[in-house]
Amino acid sequence: MSTFRFNIREAARKPLGLLPGHRLCAGCAEPIVVKQVLLATRGPTIVATATGCLEVSTSIYPYTSWNVPWIHVAFENVAAVASGIEAASKILREKGRSKYDHIDVIAFAGDGGTYDIGIQALSGALERGHDFLYVLLDNEAYMNTGIQRSGGTPLGASTTTTPAGKVIPGKPENKKPIADIVVAHRVPYVATATPAHYLDLIRKARKALEVNGPTFIHALSPCPRGWRYSESLTIDICKKAVETCYFPLWEYDNGVYRLTDRSLAIAKNPGMKKPVEEFLKVQGRFSHLFTPQNQWIIKRLQEYVDAVWENLKSKCENV
Amino acid sequence: MNKIVMGLNGNEAIAFAVKQCDVDVVSAYPITPQTIIVEKFSEFIADGEVKCSFIPVESEHSALSVCVGAAALGARTFTATSSQGLALMWEMLYIASGLRLPIVMAIVNRALSAPINIHCDHSDSMGCRDSCWIQIYCEDAQEAYDAVIQAFKIAEHEDVQLPVMVTIDGFTISHTLQRVEVLPDDVVKRFVGVRKPVEIEIPGMGKVPMILDPENPLTFGSLDLYDYYFEHKVQQHEAIEKSRPVIRKINDEYYEISGRRYGDGFIDGYGLEDAEVAVIVLGSTAGTVRSIVKKLRNKGKKVGVLRLRTFRPFPYREIVDALKDVEVIGVMDRSGAYGGIGGPVYVETLAAFYNSKRKPKIINYIYGLGGRDTPPALIEKMFEELPKLEGGEVKFLGVR
Ligand SMILES: Cc1ncc(C[n+]2csc(CCOP(=O)(O)OP(=O)(O)O)c2C)c(N)n1
Numbered sequence: 001m002s003t004f005r006f007n008i009r010e011a012a013r014k015p016l017g018l019l020p021g022h023r024l025c026a027g028c029a030e031p032i033v034v035k036q037v038l039l040a041t042r043g044p045t046i047v048a049t050a051t052g053c054l055e056v057s058t059s060i061y062p063y064t065s066w067n068v069p070w071i072h073v074a075f076e077n078v079a080a081v082a083s084g085i086e087a088a089s090k091i092l093r094e095k096g097r098s099k100y101d102h103i104d105v106i107a108f109a110g111d112g113g114t115y116d117i118g119i120q121a122l123s124g125a126l127e128r129g130h131d132f133l134y135v136l137l138d139n140e141a142y143m144n145t146g147i148q149r150s151g152g153t154p155l156g157a158s159t160t161t162t163p164a165g166k167v168i169p170g171k172p173e174n175k176k177p178i179a180d181i182v183v184a185h186r187v188p189y190v191a192t193a194t195p196a197h198y199l200d201l202i203r204k205a206r207k208a209l210e211v212n213g214p215t216f217i218h219a220l221s222p223c224p225r226g227w228r229y230s231e232s233l234t235i236d237i238c239k240k241a242v243e244t245c246y247f248p249l250w251e252y253d254n255g256v257y258r259l260t261d262r263s264l265a266i267a268k269n270p271g272m273k274k275p276v277e278e279f280l281k282v283q284g285r286f287s288h289l290f291t292p293q294n295q296w297i298i299k300r301l302q303e304y305v306d307a308v309w310e311n312l313k314s315k316c317e318n319v
Numbered sequence: 320m321n322k323i324v325m326g327l328n329g330n331e332a333i334a335f336a337v338k339q340c341d342v343d344v345v346s347a348y349p350i351t352p353q354t355i356i357v358e359k360f361s362e363f364i365a366d367g368e369v370k371c372s373f374i375p376v377e378s379e380h381s382a383l384s385v386c387v388g389a390a391a392l393g394a395r396t397f398t399a400t401s402s403q404g405l406a407l408m409w410e411m412l413y414i415a416s417g418l419r420l421p422i423v424m425a426i427v428n429r430a431l432s433a434p435i436n437i438h439c440d441h442s443d444s445m446g447c448r449d450s451c452w453i454q455i456y457c458e459d460a461q462e463a464y465d466a467v468i469q470a471f472k473i474a475e476h477e478d479v480q481l482p483v484m485v486t487i488d489g490f491t492i493s494h495t496l497q498r499v500e501v502l503p504d505d506v507v508k509r510f511v512g513v514r515k516p517v518e519i520e521i522p523g524m525g526k527v528p529m530i531l532d533p534e535n536p537l538t539f540g541s542l543d544l545y546d547y548y549f550e551h552k553v554q555q556h557e558a559i560e561k562s563r564p565v566i567r568k569i570n571d572e573y574y575e576i577s578g579r580r581y582g583d584g585f586i587d588g589y590g591l592e593d594a595e596v597a598v599i600v601l602g603s604t605a606g607t608v609r610s611i612v613k614k615l616r617n618k619g620k621k622v623g624v625l626r627l628r629t630f631r632p633f634p635y636r637e638i639v640d641a642l643k644d645v646e647v648i649g650v651m652d653r654s655g656a657y658g659g660i661g662g663p664v665y666v667e668t669l670a671a672f673y674n675s676k677r678k679p680k681i682i683n684y685i686y687g688l689g690g691r692d693t694p695p696a697l698i699e700k701m702f703e704e705l706p707k708l709e710g711g712e713v714k715f716l717g718v719r
């Protein structure tokens with residue numbers, strides 16, 4: 001059981017893991033999530049990052065925004081790189097060649113690096129049981145290369161490879177249930193989070209770090225560029241994603257599912273649940289859905305969201 | 320000298336050497352004909368004969384990625400593969416050398432698909448010619464054992480800090496039981512020591528070890544654009560150049576502990592003192608060529624053989640020097656040369672002589688693709704034919 005209690009006063013004094021001056025866009029959720037996760041660290045920590053916006057914008061030689069040991073290797077293999085770091089840290093300690101009793105290893109990757117090209121390395125690392133935390137920064141497209149669709153892009157979203165055209169109105173497929181796929185590996189801890197629900201996020205990150213074994217946090221990470229909204233709305237959009245149950249907050253802790261934070265409140269008080277349009281209408285990537293001929297897509301999205309939400313509630317012990 | 324004789328095939332010899340080198344992390348994936356290395360090493364792990372973390376990954380790409388992560392933390396790491404596995408690793412090869420990580424990898428040479436074929440040729444390792452890995456091609460299981468031990472010292476040398484490939488011919492060496500003299504564990508352990516990461520000067524931090532270390536947080540794998548990338552690549556160029564004296568020195572030092580050395584570390588000649596016709600060859604075929612050279616020399620023919628041991632760095636000066644009186648050179652390449660002047664060893668040899676004053680006739684023999692046998696009779700025919708050729712020909716030896 002974690003004895004961690006987040007204390008904002010202490011957190012304010014903790015050296016930042018990711019320093020200001022990076023070149024992520026104004027309003028980008030990625031650095032917010034990263035800073036929150038790094039507020040949850042408990043000691044020596046090493047961070048590995050897959051290729052993507054976070055990597056290219058924080059490590060432009062000869063500068064670095066990282067105040068923790070950090071490595072980027074490639075796009076699809078951050079889970080394998082983290083496996084190697086974790087394995088080396090353990091064996092060097094056993095051989096008496098490490099200064100540290102323990103090193104926490106955190107991997108950050110985008111949705112492209114997780115749902116798609118990185119899923120093999122991720123699955124392998126989860127199955128082998130390495131002791132590390134994998135944080136998925138889900139902005140629902142390949143943003144670094146210019147907003148191409150990924151397995152994490154939702155139905156109907158316009159991306160540069162699923163543009164809202166005259167015949168095909170955005171992405172034809174639903175989002176892949178990545179967190180469920182991770183849970184199916186029977187890892188000890190999986191959770192969803194958003195930077196708007198930061199106490200929830202930090203608590204989950206700490207819990208995940210304290211677990212011995214692979215853990216996974218699926219963090220929604222709105223992208224003003226790719227989602228086509230004003231950069232001041234990032235936190236607001238995270239809240240809408242949760243309030244509409246488009247992105248419910250939950251954790252899977254050694255076989256037990258629980259809803260957390262706002263999502264728990266919604267489950268207890270279903271009147272709080274808002275229609276998915278509330279989440280969609282503030283984003284340019286969905287604007288084409290608000291025409292009469294594309295209304296059916298919103299309906300299908302709502303049905304999908306409802307089905308996932310009902311299924312999730314049925315699994316959670318606290319509702 | 321300490322003499323312990325074992326019966327080992329090439330793969331077992333490599334696994335045994337790795338076991339003695341106090342490696343920290345081994346990560347690999349099965350592929351014929353390399354698999355025995357992983358299996359044998361797994362046995363050492365299962366029987367508690369070695370203190371090492373063995374990570375049986377889900378792909379070769381991840382095998383090398385694990386080594387990269389582990390090596391960045393300061394661990395001594397090893398992996399092994401063949402053919403398709405090496406092809407799948409290709410992206411990571413350049414990253415391993417670009418991050419200056421002293422990883423050692425055994426390559427059991429095998430032809431590349433398509434058509435799929437499990438037997439030996441060198442197209443897999445020749446395909447990563449420009450990945451900035453040092454490449455040592457071994458002639459037999461004994462050399463494979465010796466070269467792996469040397470490889471860790473070369474890779475980790477402070478002037479080098481680059482990954483090293485040790486290659487053996489698939490099946491011919493990997494699966495053939497041979498007499499191998501091994502060194503006592505403590506002798507190897509003393510020879511290779513413990514990996515000491517190099518120290519670098521960082522403004523504001525002073526001298527720090529170049530590893531992932533929470534006390535001295537460094538950034539590895541930066542985005543490096545037109546303002547610095549080129550300089551970093553030139554540093555790699557300088558590092559592999561600096562590996563030349565290191566390879567030579569370690570070949571000599573190894574002789575001190577084992578009584579074995581391989582030429583000057585780069586090339587190993589036979590009959591070259593007075594040869595008029597010579598053949599350049601690498602890998603197990605060198606033994607066949609040497610036996611024919613002996614036979615022909617017994618008949619008074621002025622022939623010789625130069626076995627190339629390192630293809631990267633390419634010993635161009637040593638080759639020109641060793642063949643300074645040779646008039647005709649046959650260069651044997653065990654990989655294709657599609658659309659080029661000839662095979663990779665041939666092209667390098669031509670270039671080496673172009674820059675020297677001498678212009679011997681140089682002929683390319685592409686042989687043994689997909690494991691095609693190259694019997695002594697064929698080699699003998701090659702020596703007969705060589706003096707009659709013009710130079711510049713690309714011939715296919717043993718093709719129907
Ligand atoms: C093997 C490989 N394929 C393609 C790329 C090009 N690439 C770099 S980042 C990227 C997309 C990253 O998307 P995601 O993982 O979602 O991260 P984001 O930038 O959205 O945070 C792509 C396609 C690459 N670097 N490596």
Ligand code: SF4
Pocket residue numbers: 023024025026027028029030053057139143144222223224225226
């Ligand atoms: S493109 Fe999107 S994900 Fe990338 S830095 Fe900008 S806001 Fe962040």
Ligand SMILES: [Mg+2]
Pocket residue numbers: 110111112137138139140141142143144
């Ligand atoms: Mg993305």
